[in-house]
Amino acid sequence: MTHLLNVKDLRAYYGQVQALHGLSFSLNEGSLTTLLGANGAGKTTTLRAICNMVRSTGGIEFDGKPLNNRSTESIVRYGIAHVPQGRGTFTTMTVEENLQLGAITRKDSTNIVADIERMYAHFPVLKQRHTQQAGTLSGGEQQMLAVARALMLRPRLMLLDEPSFGLAPLVVRDLFGILGKINREDKVTILVVEQNAQLALELADQAYVIETGRIVMSGKAKDIASNEDIRKSYLGY
Amino acid sequence: MELFTNQILAGIATGAIYACMALAVVMIYQAIDHLNFAQGEMAMFATFISWQLMQWGVPYWGAFVLTLIFAFIGGIAIERILFKPLAKAPILTNVAGFIALFAIINSCAGLIWDFTIKQYPTPFGSAPFLGSQLISTHQAGMIGVTVLLLVALFFFFQYTRIGLAMRAAAALPESARLVGINTSWMIALGWGMASAIGAIAGMLIAPVVFLEPNMMGGVLIYGFAAAVLGGLTSPFGAVVGGFLMGIFENLAGTYIPGVGNELKLPIALALIISVLVVKPAGLFGRHIVKRV
Numbered sequence: 323m324t325h326l327l328n329v330k331d332l333r334a335y336y337g338q339v340q341a342l343h344g345l346s347f348s349l350n351e352g353s354l355t356t357l358l359g360a361n362g363a364g365k366t367t368t369l370r371a372i373c374n375m376v377r378s379t380g381g382i383e384f385d386g387k388p389l390n391n392r393s394t395e396s397i398v399r400y401g402i403a404h405v406p407q408g409r410g411t412f413t414t415m416t417v418e419e420n421l422q423l424g425a426i427t428r429k430d431s432t433n434i435v436a437d438i439e440r441m442y443a444h445f446p447v448l449k450q451r452h453t454q455q456a457g458t459l460s461g462g463e464q465q466m467l468a469v470a471r472a473l474m475l476r477p478r479l480m481l482l483d484e485p486s487f488g489l490a491p492l493v494v495r496d497l498f499g500i501l502g503k504i505n506r507e508d509k510v511t512i513l514v515v516e517q518n519a520q521l522a523l524e525l526a527d528q529a530y531v532i533e534t535g536r537i538v539m540s541g542k543a544k545d546i547a548s549n550e551d552i553r554k555s556y557l558g559y
Numbered sequence: 560m561e562l563f564t565n566q567i568l569a570g571i572a573t574g575a576i577y578a579c580m581a582l583a584v585v586m587i588y589q590a591i592d593h594l595n596f597a598q599g600e601m602a603m604f605a606t607f608i609s610w611q612l613m614q615w616g617v618p619y620w621g622a623f624v625l626t627l628i629f630a631f632i633g634g635i636a637i638e639r640i641l642f643k644p645l646a647k648a649p650i651l652t653n654v655a656g657f658i659a660l661f662a663i664i665n666s667c668a669g670l671i672w673d674f675t676i677k678q679y680p681t682p683f684g685s686a687p688f689l690g691s692q693l694i695s696t697h698q699a700g701m702i703g704v705t706v707l708l709l710v711a712l713f714f715f716f717q718y719t720r721i722g723l724a725m726r727a728a729a730a731l732p733e734s735a736r737l738v739g740i741n742t743s744w745m746i747a748l749g750w751g752m753a754s755a756i757g758a759i760a761g762m763l764i765a766p767v768v769f770l771e772p773n774m775m776g777g778v779l780i781y782g783f784a785a786a787v788l789g790g791l792t793s794p795f796g797a798v799v800g801g802f803l804m805g806i807f808e809n810l811a812g813t814y815i816p817g818v819g820n821e822l823k824l825p826i827a828l829a830l831i832i833s834v835l836v837v838k839p840a841g842l843f844g845r846h847i848v849k850r851v
Contacts, residue, residue: 373737398739410734412727423727426720427739471738 326351326479326511327372332380334364334371334535341367342378343535349479349528354505354512356526356543358519358557364535365515366407369481373397373404384479399427403472407483411464411471413457417448420456420467424474434474441470444500462493469497473504480504482514486521494518498525519557523547531556566809572698574805575705576767579760580775580782581789581797582708583753588791589729590749591642593653594783597660598757599775601637604664605630605758606765606774607672610679619682623762627755634754638747646746668772679765701763708756709798716794725749781827788831789843796843803842804831 327349334342342364349355359365371378373394382389389397398404403424412420421441425434442449445466451459456467465485472480482501486494502525505512516522523529523543531539531552539552546552580599587595595601609626613619641660645653683700716722728735728745735742760782761775768774781804789800804827811818811826818826834842 375733375736393741394736395739395741398737404737406734406737410731410737412730412734414730415726419723422720422723423735423738423740426724426727475738 324351325349326385327513328381328383329368329372330381330383332368332371332378332382334367334376334378336367336376341376341535342371344380345532345535345537347530347537347540349511349513352505352509352511353528354502354514354526355528355530356522357513357515357530357532358517358522359532360556360558361517362534363532365532366483367535368532369404369406369483369513369515372481373402398475401475401478402481403475403477403479404481405468405472405483405485407487409464409468411456411459411468413455415456416453417456417459417467418452420471421448421474424471425476427475437474437476441473444473444504445470462489462497465489465493465497466500469500469504473508473510477510479511479513482512484515484517486516486518494521498522501525519553520547562813566813567806568694570806570809571702571802572694572805573808574785574802575698575701576760576764576778576801577781577785577804578705578798578801579701579708579756579763580778581785581801582705582712582794583757583760584782584786585789585791585794585797586749586753586756588786590725590746590753591646591653593650593657594786595753596654596657596779597664598753599779599782600661600664600668601630601634601754602757602761603772603775604668605633605754606679606761606770607668607772609758609762610677610765610770611672613680619680623682626758626762630758631751631755634751635747637754638750642750643743643747646743665772672772674772677770679762679770681766685766697766704759704763705798705801708759709794712794721748777824780824784828784831788834788841790841791844793841793843796841799843800841 325348329348330346332342332345333340345368357365357368367376370376372382372389374389374392374397375394384400384402412423418438421438425437428434447463448467448470451463456464459467485497489497498521501512501514504510514522514526523546526543529541529543529546530537531546533556539546539556583598583602584594587598605626608629609622612622612625617625637660641656645656681697683697685695685697688694688696688699716726724740725745725748728740728742732742764778765774785800785804786797788803789796789798807830808823808827812820812823
């Protein structure tokens, strides 16, 4: 298997404060990987560093091409969709406009229309509400919209920052089910950052555990889930 | 009754000027969240360019189109050179930048074309419009152009991809970058469009107020006021605000004893303050519905 994303010795800084201390990991093409860790461990920073939204050094390679020093918007154009913490919904625009924005860099307008229909098939609730202001959707619906918007890019890699945050357990199960389906059927490589370790490990095939800006553990998700020591000391369940 | 309708008509006619200016103000406000104090001077300078072209023998509409192109590129250039470096600076730094730009453009125009008042032609003629003494064909043309402009902008923002991208960049820059929008160029584009709209306003106003470097001073204040009244986030509101300003100013001048020409402006501005006390977002400002 080839590596779609290769991160080597990544260090990131907020002003003078160093948040990542030489992080290295890689994602196999077509894999579903989760990055776990406590609050403040550097999970969000890792995702932000990949999209050059925070100052960082080290090597980030996507499909063999270096991403360092490229602007966020040009990194997105490589096919990396980032669903940020807080979802980044365009709350004053309609649901349909949000979906169109997801495909704003694409030139194939006929396929875009078909893709919007595909999203409505994935997430029927979005179809019901397609003319509504996105800010009026519930938290779960907004998270569905954020995932759908990211998929409209037809990404090769999708980065999700705590998609379960603030959602009811049943909604999270739904959402994770859809993520798994997208990963299998659409062959989108997914990296999902989570605090909800138990659920994320059920979903993922690879897992990394991160603590204070360093990778402390990596392996197959089911191995990590079944290792009681790791679970107790790092994942808190 | 006839006096009343005539005053309304005349108000709409002056209101068209304010509406045009307010549109330009709203365009830049949407892009960078600041009021551009130099907007009027940019419009004035563009109007001088069109006048110069006509002096050199270019026909009116040729000069009109060339000036729009000049204003569009000029607006983008000002953003790239002056305001892009100030993007992360505090508000006051930006305000200082706007004031400096105001003074620079004003002086340059004075230096190149001097401060004497110049006649400026109108493509619409100046006969009474439909027999009314209070509104001329030029003023009617002005109203028409303003409405056309508004409709064109509406379609641009609502139904084109680049319009959608510009709205997204203005609303949430970080999210916009995450869907691949080059927000920095969207801002520049907003400046270019605002500058071109201002140029249209300038060229329409010049036959009424005559061409000189200080021609936009009063107009810009009304334009700001109209934009605030209508809601700084709404191009439609800006245009309605402009027309309302014009109408109210005329009615107050005619019907309230002792107001006359001198007190029209303060009365109109007092009205705006009253509206804003009741509705801080302006008449058509965006209401954000949010569920938490």
